[in-house]
Amino acid sequence: MDKVITASNLTKKFGTFTAVDHISFEVAKGEIFGFLGANGAGKTTAMRMLCGLSLPTSGDATVAGFDVYRENEKIKRNIGYMSQKFSMYEDLTIRENIRFYAGIYGMSDEAIVKKTDALVSQLQMTGNEKTLVRELPLGWRQKLAFSIAIVHEPAVVFLDEPTGGVDPVTRREFWNLIYQAAALGITVFITTHYMDEAEYCDRVCIMVDGRIDALDSPAGLMKEFKSTNMDGVFLQLARKAQRKAD
Amino acid sequence: MRTLRFLLQKEFLQIFRDPSIFRILFIMPMVQLLVLPLAADYEIKNINLSVVDHDHSEYSRKLINKITSSGYFRLRDYSPTFPQALKTIESDKTDLVLEIPAQFERALVKDNSAPLLISVNAINGIKAGLGGAYLQGIVQNFNMEVRNQWIQYARLNPQPQIEVTFSNWYNPTMNYHVFMVPGILVMLMTIIGASIASNNIVREKEMGTIEQINVSPIRKSQFIIGKLVPFWILALLILTVGLTIARVVYGIVPVGHYATIYLFASIYLMAILGLGLLMSTFASTQQQSMLVSFFLTMIFNLLSGLFTPIESMPEWAKMLTRFNPVSYFIEVMRMVILKGSGLADIKYHILAELGFAFVFITWAILNYHKREA
Numbered sequence: 001m002d003k004v005i006t007a008s009n010l011t012k013k014f015g016t017f018t019a020v021d022h023i024s025f026e027v028a029k030g031e032i033f034g035f036l037g038a039n040g041a042g043k044t045t046a047m048r049m050l051c052g053l054s055l056p057t058s059g060d061a062t063v064a065g066f067d068v069y070r071e072n073e074k075i076k077r078n079i080g081y082m083s084q085k086f087s088m089y090e091d092l093t094i095r096e097n098i099r100f101y102a103g104i105y106g107m108s109d110e111a112i113v114k115k116t117d118a119l120v121s122q123l124q125m126t127g128n129e130k131t132l133v134r135e136l137p138l139g140w141r142q143k144l145a146f147s148i149a150i151v152h153e154p155a156v157v158f159l160d161e162p163t164g165g166v167d168p169v170t171r172r173e174f175w176n177l178i179y180q181a182a183a184l185g186i187t188v189f190i191t192t193h194y195m196d197e198a199e200y201c202d203r204v205c206i207m208v209d210g211r212i213d214a215l216d217s218p219a220g221l222m223k224e225f226k227s228t229n230m231d232g233v234f235l236q237l238a239r240k241a242q243r244k245a246d
Numbered sequence: 247m248r249t250l251r252f253l254l255q256k257e258f259l260q261i262f263r264d265p266s267i268f269r270i271l272f273i274m275p276m277v278q279l280l281v282l283p284l285a286a287d288y289e290i291k292n293i294n295l296s297v298v299d300h301d302h303s304e305y306s307r308k309l310i311n312k313i314t315s316s317g318y319f320r321l322r323d324y325s326p327t328f329p330q331a332l333k334t335i336e337s338d339k340t341d342l343v344l345e346i347p348a349q350f351e352r353a354l355v356k357d358n359s360a361p362l363l364i365s366v367n368a369i370n371g372i373k374a375g376l377g378g379a380y381l382q383g384i385v386q387n388f389n390m391e392v393r394n395q396w397i398q399y400a401r402l403n404p405q406p407q408i409e410v411t412f413s414n415w416y417n418p419t420m421n422y423h424v425f426m427v428p429g430i431l432v433m434l435m436t437i438i439g440a441s442i443a444s445n446n447i448v449r450e451k452e453m454g455t456i457e458q459i460n461v462s463p464i465r466k467s468q469f470i471i472g473k474l475v476p477f478w479i480l481a482l483l484i485l486t487v488g489l490t491i492a493r494v495v496y497g498i499v500p501v502g503h504y505a506t507i508y509l510f511a512s513i514y515l516m517a518i519l520g521l522g523l524l525m526s527t528f529a530s531t532q533q534q535s536m537l538v539s540f541f542l543t544m545i546f547n548l549l550s551g552l553f554t555p556i557e558s559m560p561e562w563a564k565m566l567t568r569f570n571p572v573s574y575f576i577e578v579m580r581m582v583i584l585k586g587s588g589l590a591d592i593k594y595h596i597l598a599e600l601g602f603a604f605v606f607i608t609w610a611i612l613n614y615h616k617r618e619a
Contacts, residue, residue, distance in 0.1 A: 051461050054618050072617060073463060081461040085454035091263050092256065103252030104462050 002029040004156055004187045005050060010059035012045050019045040021210035022059065027189060029155075032182050034201030035191040036230075038238055042210040043191040044084065047158050050189070051081050064155040077105075080149035080157035080186075084164065088145055090134035094125060097133055098148060105152035119147050139170030143177060150181050157181065159190040163197065175200055195230040204230075206237050213237050249464055253472030261476055270442065275434050275484050279491045283426045293377040296323035296331040296340040303351035309388050313344070318380050328363075335367045342366050342377050354392065416501075416584045423496045428579035429552040431488040435511070436518055436572050437543050439481045443522030444535040447473060451530060460616040470611050474519050481515045482508070501586030510578050510592065513599045517571045520606030527613040546572040571602045 005027040012020040020042040027033045035043045048054040050063050052072030061068045064078040088097045095116055102112045120126055123143055133141060142162055150157050159178075163171045175197070182188055190201065198204045198218060205215035214221055214237060218230055225233040261267050295313065299306050314321045322340045325331040331343045345363040347353075353360035364381055368374040417424050450456040459469060489507070492498040500507065522539065529535035548554075549563060550572040556564060567573040574595045581587035589596075 052617055053457065053460055076461060076463045079461070081458065083454060083457050085457065087454045087458040089256065089260065089455055090453070091260050096256070096259060100252055100256045101458075101462075103255075104249050104459075104464050106248065106463075 003027070004029045004031075005033075005061070005063050005189065007046075007050070007061040008059060010046065010049060010061050011057050012042075012049055012054065013057045018210055020049070023207070023210075023212045024059075025205055025212065025215055027156075027187060029187055030182055030185050032178065032188040032190065032200070032202045034198050034204035035189070035207065036193065036195075036198055036204055036234060037191075037207035038193065041207040043207055044160055046207070047160055047189065047191060051079060051158055052076055078155045080152070080154040082145050082149040082157070082159050082162050084160045086141060086145065088133050088141065088148065091132060093130050093132055094120065094136070094144060095129040097144070098151060101148045102151045107152060115151060119151070123147060139166050139173075142166055142170070143174055146174065146177055150186055153184070154186065156187040156189060159188065161191055161193070163192065163194065171197070195234055198230040198234075206234060208237055208240065213240070249468050250472055253464070253468060254475060257472060257476040261480070267480075270438060271480060271484060272487055274438070275431075275488050276491060278434055279427065279430060279488055280495065282430050283423050283496065290373050290376045290380070291318055293319050293342055293373065293380070294322040294340040295319040296325060296334050296343045297321060298325050298328050298331045298343060298345040300348040301346050301350040305351040305354060305392070306346045309346070309385070310344075312388050313381065313384050316380070316384055318377075332365070335365070340367075341370075341373060342381065344381065424498055424584060425580065426552075427492045427496050427498055428583050429550075429576045431485065431492065432550075432572060432575045432579055433547050433552060434488065435481050435484055435515070436546060436575075438484060439477060439515060439518045440522040440525070440543050441536060441539040442480070443473065443477050443519045444526040444529065444539050445532050446477070447523060447526035448529050448532050448535045451526075452532060466611050466614050466616060470523055470607065470614065473523060474516070474607070477519050477522075478512070478515050481519070482511065485511050498583060500583040502582035502588060506582050506587070506589060506592070507579065509589075510575065510582075510596065510599070513596060513603060514571060514575045517599055517602035517606055520603055520610055521571075524606050524610040524613065527610055546570050549573065550576050552576055571599060574598050 003026045005025075007026075008024040009022045010020060010024070011018065011022050023042075023046060035046065037043045045054065049056045049068060050061060052063075052068060052075050056068060063075045066072075066074045066078070068075065089100070092100065098116045098119060099112055102115055107115065116129075120129055123140075125140065125144070128136075133144070136144070146157075146159070146162060149159070163174055166174065171194075178188055178190070178200075190197075192198065201218065203215065203217050204221065205212045206221075207213070214224070214233070216224065221233045222228065222230065225236050227233050227236070297310055299310065310321070313319050319342075323331060323334045325334065328343070328345055331340075331345070334340045335343060343363075343365040345365070347361060347363070350360050350362075362385060364378060366374040366378045447456070450459070485508070489504070521542070525538050525542070526535055529538060549559075549567050549570050551567065552572075556567050556573065559567070578587075578592050578595050581592060
């Protein structure tokens with residue numbers, strides 16, 4: 001099986017604080033890989049290292065076959081990224097945002113026009129192409145941001161808590177988009193703290209205090225921790241962290 | 247190149263969608279250029295004068311008439327004693343006291359000389375110095391007139407006189423507007439250019455959009471150039487608006503070529519915008535970048551020779567002006583507009599400005615990190 005992401009003993013320290021503590025895992029092509037953890041567990045930091053936004057302190061990692069230390073700019077050609085912080089240009093329209101992001105990844109003009117039309121109709125935003133992004137409801141923005149993150153059909157897309165603050169119906173729609181992307185062979189790496197979303201992933205790993213405490217399919221984890229849902233699994237691990245922190 | 251095209255396209259869309267840009271671009275320079283030159287004028291007029299005349303003679307009246315008719319002085323107070331006149335200075339009613347002693351006329355006629363006392367309020371040094379000097383000049387003139395009245399034949403003049411005549415080159419009418427307006431225009435371009443550029447990148451940091459750029463394959467140099475070019479064009483537009491106002495309102499027509507001004511301005515703007523971008527790579531909020539650019543442009547403008555001549559600064563300050571991109575541009579503006587200097591005359595200025603542009607832009611590119619340590 002093709003490994004799209006590999007990490008071994010990946011570590012990030014900020015001064016004396018170890019945000020990510022020797023994590024190791026592999027993600028296969030087309031997989032939906034979930035990263036779970038409480039706030040401050042180190043999910044975002046780990047993701048930022050893989051995206052080439054943050055230099056690891058030690059350990060090794062490759063993304064799409066490229067090394068995170070030396071080939072971080074090559075990695076950037078092959079990934080999409082959607083951050084927690086909303087990151088489209090609010091003073092540009094839907095169409096202009098798509099055009100800009102498609103353009104900087106080197107798509108041709110015809111391809112951009114085609115892609116834009118396809119995206120707009122897929123997102124059921126036809127007729128709103130000229131609406132400024134700042135005027136869109138949050139759910140629309142998140143779906144649009146995701147579509148823009150994969151507009152250049154990258155090998156991997158990194159999603160950092162993409163569904164924060166979104167209603168359940170829109171979240172469901174959002175996950176439909178994720179499944180469609182995965183079906184195209186795009187590997188999805190997602191962080192979340194919604195436990196129901198964890199169950200939509202092929203495999204999840206649970207981070208506690210910067211370490212990976214569990215890594216398996218949702219079904220496997222529920223079996224291992226003798227729980228009927230992911231909530232139970234997560235609480236057991238999180239409680240463990242609590243004791244450790246004392 | 248393609249990437250750059252998309253960056254520029256996006257930048258222009260954002261700029262023209264922002265309603266404040268129009269105000270910054272046209273209204274601000276217009277107001278500043280129309281108001282500031284009227285205020286930034288070294289000529290001292292309306293000096294309030296207090297006279298203490300103990301003589302009450304024909305000559306003392308003549309002297310007072312001569313002073314008030316010069317246009318520089320306003321007779322505000324006529325006190326019987328010096329202490330009373332001093333009171334008017336203390337209460338800020340007057341700036342200057344001229345005391346004419348008793349027997350002024352008699353001494354002048356009999357002894358060929360008579361003392362006068364001028365007391366100046368020196369809180370405002372420039373006003374005091376110039377006011378005192380004006381008054382002395384008028385008194386000297388009066389002195390000459392008196393002498394000419396008595397001694398009809400110049401050859402019998404017992405005291406040879408050296409008379410100095412002036413010929414004011416390049417600005418024959420000594421018009422301060424011709425001198426100040428180009429300088430103020432430079433100041434405006436500096437303030438707007440530096441702050442607009444630095445704020446722009448910092449806003450992307452605040453919005454989080456810069457992260458989306460950092461995770462893309464855009465090169466650092468492409469990003470910086472993509473930011474530089476739009477503001478470069480905007481600032482040249484401001485220059486055009488400013489030069490038009492200078493011509494239409496103040497009647498300033500450069501003796502040299504407009505092309506020389508634009509060429510130098512283009513290089514200058516690369517330096518000053520590069521500085522703005524450099525500041526933005528250090529700042530993480532718009533407040534920080536605003537304050538830093540305010541601080542720097544303030545120093546640059548005060549040390550540029552715009553308001554005070556560089557030649558009269560202390561040595562260390564003179565050294566600093568050599569490292570100030572603004573001082574070169576102000577000098578060039580005045581050279582081209584007043585003296586008609588051409589490219590050959592300003593070649594060292596061009597070299598210096600190119601140096602600034604290179605250093606600031608390179609530093610900005612180097613200091614912009616797509617990946618944090």
